[in-house]
Structures are given as C-alpha cells and as structure tokens.
Amino acid sequence: MKLRLRFIIFSLVLIVVSFLAVWASVKSLAENIIEQWAVRYAEKQILFDRERTLQPIMREIVLSRQFASSIVIRAFAENPDDPALRATAIQEMENFRFTFAEANYFVAIKQSGEYFHNDSNNTYAGRQLRYLLDSSRPQDSWFFKLIEQRRNIHINVNPDVALGVTKLWIDVLMMDGNKVLGVVGTGLNLTRFLNEIVASTDEGVTNLFIDSDAAIQLYHDRSMINFASISKDHVQKITAHQLLDSPDDKEKLTQALKQARSKRDLVVSDFVMVKNTRNLMAIAYIPELDWYEVTLIDITKLLPISKFSGIFIVYALSIVSLIILFNLFLRRTVLKPLRHLEQAMAQVKQGQPLNHQLEGQGEIGALMMHFSQMAASVHESKLELEAKVQQRTEALERLSQTDTLTQLLNRRGMSEYLESALIDNQAGFGFIWLDVDYFKEINDLYGHAQGDYALKEIANVLNEQVASSGFCARWGGDEFLACLPQSNDKQLFSVAERIRLLVTQLSLSSASNNRVLPLSVSIGVHLSREEESLEQALHCADSALYQAKAEGRNRVCCYSEG
Numbered sequence: 246m247k248l249r250l251r252f253i254i255f256s257l258v259l260i261v262v263s264f265l266a267v268w269a270s271v272k273s274l275a276e277n278i279i280e281q282w283a284v285r286y287a288e289k290q291i292l293f294d295r296e297r298t299l300q301p302i303m304r305e306i307v308l309s310r311q312f313a314s315s316i317v318i319r320a321f322a323e324n325p326d327d328p329a330l331r332a333t334a335i336q337e338m339e340n341f342r343f344t345f346a347e348a349n350y351f352v353a354i355k356q357s358g359e360y361f362h363n364d365s366n367n368t369y370a371g372r373q374l375r376y377l378l379d380s381s382r383p384q385d386s387w388f389f390k391l392i393e394q395r396r397n398i399h400i401n402v403n404p405d406v407a408l409g410v411t412k413l414w415i416d417v418l419m420m421d422g423n424k425v426l427g428v429v430g431t432g433l434n435l436t437r438f439l440n441e442i443v444a445s446t447d448e449g450v451t452n453l454f455i456d457s458d459a460a461i462q463l464y465h466d467r468s469m470i471n472f473a474s475i476s477k478d479h480v481q482k483i484t485a486h487q488l489l490d491s492p493d494d495k496e497k498l499t500q501a502l503k504q505a506r507s508k509r510d511l512v513v514s515d516f517v518m519v520k521n522t523r524n525l526m527a528i529a530y531i532p533e534l535d536w537y538e539v540t541l542i543d544i545t546k547l548l549p550i551s552k553f554s555g556i557f558i559v560y561a562l563s564i565v566s567l568i569i570l571f572n573l574f575l576r577r578t579v580l581k582p583l584r585h586l587e588q589a590m591a592q593v594k595q596g597q598p599l600n601h602q603l604e605g606q607g608e609i610g611a612l613m614m615h616f617s618q619m620a621a622s623v624h625e626s627k628l629e630l631e632a633k634v635q636q637r638t639e640a641l642e643r644l645s646q647t648d649t650l651t652q653l654l655n656r657r658g659m660s661e662y663l664e665s666a667l668i669d670n671q672a673g674f675g676f677i678w679l680d681v682d683y684f685k686e687i688n689d690l691y692g693h694a695q696g697d698y699a700l701k702e703i704a705n706v707l708n709e710q711v712a713s714s715g716f717c718a719r720w721g722g723d724e725f726l727a728c729l730p731q732s733n734d735k736q737l738f739s740v741a742e743r744i745r746l747l748v749t750q751l752s753l754s755s756a757s758n759n760r761v762l763p764l765s766v767s768i769g770v771h772l773s774r775e776e777e778s779l780e781q782a783l784h785c786a787d788s789a790l791y792q793a794k795a796e797g798r799n800r801v802c803c804y805s806e807g
C-alpha cells in the first residue's frame with residue numbers, strides 16, 4: 246500500500262478516534278460540570294425556599310403561640326361552662342383573627358370538645374362555635390392524636406371542602422403548665438404556597454415538602470398530597486418514597502432524611518431515578534416545622550448536555566484541523582519529496598539522466614541532494630564507460646580488419662567491404678590481384694625481416710595508387726588485392742601497370758650484404774561484368790594473375806575468356 250494512502254487511512258482513523266475521545270471527554274466534563282452545578286443550584290435553591298417557606302409560616306406560628314397563651318382563652322378553656330368567660334374568649338378570638346395572615350382561626354377545647362372557628366369573611370359571626378369534636382369521628386382524630394402525642398406544635402395539611410382550597414393548619418397546644426387545655430391555631434391557603442414555592446418556574450426542577458414520616462405535604466400534584474397525615478396509619482400515607490423508581494433509591498432517601506435531620510444546616514444530595522430519568526435529589530431539614538424540603542432536579546432538562554455541543558464542535562474542529570494541517574505538512578515535507586525521489590530513482594533505473602536538481606528541506610532535502618549528486622556521478626561514469634567501450638570496440642573492429650604488418654585491410658576487412666559494396670551482378674568494379682615474385686627466395690636469401698620490409702613497401706605503393714579511388718588489402722602471405730569501384734579496363738590496367746613499375750623501382754638494400762633486392766610483382770586485373778558474381782569476378786582476377794605468373798612474372802595480365 247502506498248505511503249500516502251496509508252497516511253490518509255491513518256488520519257481518518259485518527260479523526261474518528263479523536264472524535265470519540267473528544268465526545269467522551271466533553272460528555273464526561275459536561276456531566277461533571279452539570280452535576281456540580283446542579284448540587285450547588287439545589288443547595289442554594291433549597292436554602293432559599295426554606296427561608297421563603299418559613300417566613301410566613303413562622304409568623305403564623307409565633308402568633309398561634311401567642312394565641313395559645315392568651316389568658317382569657319385559657320381561662321375559658323378551664324371553665325367552658327362560664328358564659329362570661331365564653332363571651333370574652335370569643336371576643337379575644339375575633340381580635341386575634343385580624344392578626345393572622347388570612348384572618349381565620351380555630352380553637353378546640355379539650356374539656357368541652359367544642360370547636361370554634363371564624364374566617365376572613367366573618368362567615369361565622371355569632372356562630373363561632375362550629376361543632377363538638379367526637380373521638381369516634383375520623384375527621385376529628387387529628388385533635389385527639391395531637392393531645393395524645395402532646396406535640397406542642399404541628400403543621401397539618403387539609404382540604405377545605407367548603408372554600409375549595411387546601412389549607413395548611415398550624416396547630417399549637419394550649420397548655421396550663423403540664424395540663425393540655427386544647428389546640429388553637431390558624432390556617433394558611435396552601436394553594437398560594439403551591440403556586441409560589443412548590444410550582445417551580447424552572448423546567449426540570451420539582452420541589453416538595455414532606456413531614457417527618459416522609460409523607461408528602463406540599464407538592465404540585467395534589468393527588469399525591471398526604472392530607473390529614475397525622476390521623477393516618479403509616480401504611481396509608483403517600484410518602485416521597487413513592488416518587489422514586491427503585492428500592493435502592495428509596496433507601497437512599499431514608500438515609501438522606503436521617504442525615505439531613507442530624508446535620509441541620511446541611512443539604513444532603515444524591516442521584517436517584519424518577520420515572521426512568523436521572524435526577525439529583527437534594528434534601529434539607531426544616532426543624533421549625535419538623536418537615537423536609539426535597540428538590541428533585543432533572544439535570545438533562547435543567548441543563549441539557551446539548552448546551553455543551555458548542556464546546557464539542559470547537560474542540561472537535563480544532564483537533565480535525567490540527568490533523569489536516571499535520572497531514573498537509575507531512576505531505577509537503579515528506580510525501581511530496583519522497584514521490585519526487587521515487588520518480589527520480591525510476592528515471593535513473595531506466596538509465597535516463599536527471600534533468601533537474603532535486604530539492605527539499607531537512608533530512609529529506611539532504612537525502613535528495615545526495616541522491617542527485619550520486620545519480621549525476623553514476624550517469625557521468627556511465628557515459629565515460631560507454632565512450633570507452635565504443636572506442637575499444639571500434640579499435641577492435643579496426644584491428645580485426647587490419648593487417649598488422651602493412652596496416653592495409655586484411656582479408657577479413659576486404660571481404661566485408663566487398664560484401665557491403667554489393668558487387669554481385671554489378672559491372673564496373675575493377676580488381677587488381679597482386680603477388681610478389683619469388684618471395685620465398687627473398688626470405689631465404691635476405692632474411693624474414695627483409696621480406697617483411699619488402700611487403701610493407703609494396704603495400705605503400707599499392708595504397709598510394711589506389712587509396713583515392715578504391716580499397717586495397719593484404720589478401721594473405723605475399724598476395725595483395727585492390728578494388729576500384731566505377732573503373733574501366735583502361736584505367737584498371739594503367740593503375741596496375743603503374744604499381745608494377747613502381748615496385749620494380751623500389752630499391753631496398755639488404756642489411757647483410759648491401760645488395761639491392763630484386764623486387765617485382767605479377768598482377769592480374771579484371772573488370773566485373775553484369776550477371777557476374779563477386780566470387781566469379783575474383784576468380785577471373787586470380788586467373789589473370791596466374792596467367793601473369795605463367796607468362797614469366799613482373800607483368801600485368803587482363804582476364805580474358807578462353
């Protein structure tokens with residue numbers, strides 16, 4: 246696989262892996278931030294809500310306590326049959342009515358079982374005694390349980406069917422020392438609380454208030470509110486546990502309630518599943534009411550992870566850009582120079598010279614420069630070698646065609662020339678076949694070296710006479726052959742005759758006895774004719790030479806048929 250393709254695949258894999266890593270890290274980071282932020286949000290919210298909730302309730306509690314400590318009402322509670330005390334007590338109740346936030350009150354007398362009540366519309370003016378409490382009636386059980394439990398203060402939630410509102414009742418025990426005289430208090434419109442506090446404006450945030458048994462007291466879903474919870478058994482109560490999905494989460498709630506109660510100013514938080522959604526549950530204890538405020542935050546709605554998509558996009562784009570930039574850099578500094586180097590190598594491999602200097606930077610640049618220099622040096626050596634081989638070949642060629650003694654063409658050289666001249670069936674090629682007369686004797690009498698010398702001198706004569714118009718060669722031993730293209734009988738004969746004459750005029754003296762060598766040559770000439778092969782033409786010239794020898798030597802004979 247090509248390096249470039251491998252880099253592209255590697256980069257793609259890197260991009261995918263980076264995306265996954267970025268996604269995982271941004272997600273984890275975002276979740277971490279969201280969780281930490283949600284815990285802080287819940288803590289602040291819960292403390293703020295606790296104060297908001299407490300303020301109006303605490304005011305009513307303080308007033309209810311003053312109400313319960315009214316001397317007039319307590320005197321009446323101890324003597325419910327006294328009409329004078331009854332009248333002043335009712336007057337006192339009416340005075341208190343206007344001090345309560347919602348201008349209503351109730352007074353329940355233990356001794357007589359009488360229940361007094363008036364509301365903001367003064368509906369029961371003159372008829373403040375509403376009814377007599379009966380321990381056998383379920384709707385009156387709250388009163389008897391409160392006295393039985395001797396709870397100084399109790400906040401209770403109950404619907405007021407007549408008014409169509411839900412009331413939060415503040416019940417305070419009216420005491421004389423250790424003796425319980427009755428229960429007094431006032432009611433607040435729960436609907437207002439629900440709207441102001443419980444019905445949170447933030448999406449994904451649910452607030453609820455639960456009592457010490459985790460029974461729901463304030464919640465946006467009224468069907469889940471545990472009305473008159475004091476008069477119910479534990480099993481009948483609708484508790485906050487029912488909002489949670491799993492037994493584990495319910496246990497978490499139980500533990501969190503314990504922890505919140507033990508550390509009063511602490512907001513306890515944990516993650517739980519509510520309707521298959523992960524929620525942060527934050528709990529704070531409200532000792533003044535003996536209630537808990539529970540805040541459930543669906544963090545995916547309050548701060549969805551999609552809000553972090555910008556970070557993810559920027560992060561991912563940065564990484565992808567870096568990878569692309571790195572790729573471009575790699576391509577420019579490594580891949581492109583390597584491709585050029587590869588092309589140059591292929592060029593050198595095919596024996597072509599590099600037509601340009603390779604350029605690059607750093608280590609690859611140095612490598613390319615060394616390769617360029619090496620390629621240039623290899624090419625130079627190759628050219629030099631080729632030139633030498635050519636020279637040697639030509640020299641060898643020449644050597645193989647040259648007679649070393651006379652420097653004329655040898656028989657092989659002459660044969661090649663005759664073949665290349667296409668003499669077959671061509672008229673006008675003149676042949677001069679020459680043989681030294683009595684050469685054996687010259688050798689014998691004057692020595693072999695003298696014989697060689699004689700051969701060289703004869704060769705010179707032949708060459709001088711023929712070179713301008715033809716070729717001559719030493720055919721072998723003391724025989725020479727000359728060929729004159731585009732010749733005629735007259736010219737041929739005249740050249741041959743001149744050669745013969747010049748040879749006789751050569752005055753070669755012997756080194757040993759100072760005598761002039763008697764040199765002569767016999768020559769046979771023949772002019773080629775049409776429809777005559779080279780072989781036939783040579784044969785004719787040879788026949789003419791034979792004739793010259795036969796006729797007494799030192800003569801020129803032309804070939805004649807017959």
Ligand SMILES: Nc1nc2c(ncn2[C@@H]2O[C@H](COP(=O)(O)OP(=O)(O)OP(=O)(O)O)[C@@H](O)[C@H]2O)c(=O)[nH]1
Pocket residue numbers: 680681682683684685686688692693694695696697700721722723794798
């Ligand atoms: N010095 C010398 N002698 C050579 C060379 N080649 C051949 N010869 C001699 O040349 C002589 C040729 O003799 P032939 O052609 O047979 O006869 P000839 O003596 O020339 O007599 P005719 O040709 O009949 O006139 C031989 O004795 C060869 O040894 C050579 O290169 N140098």
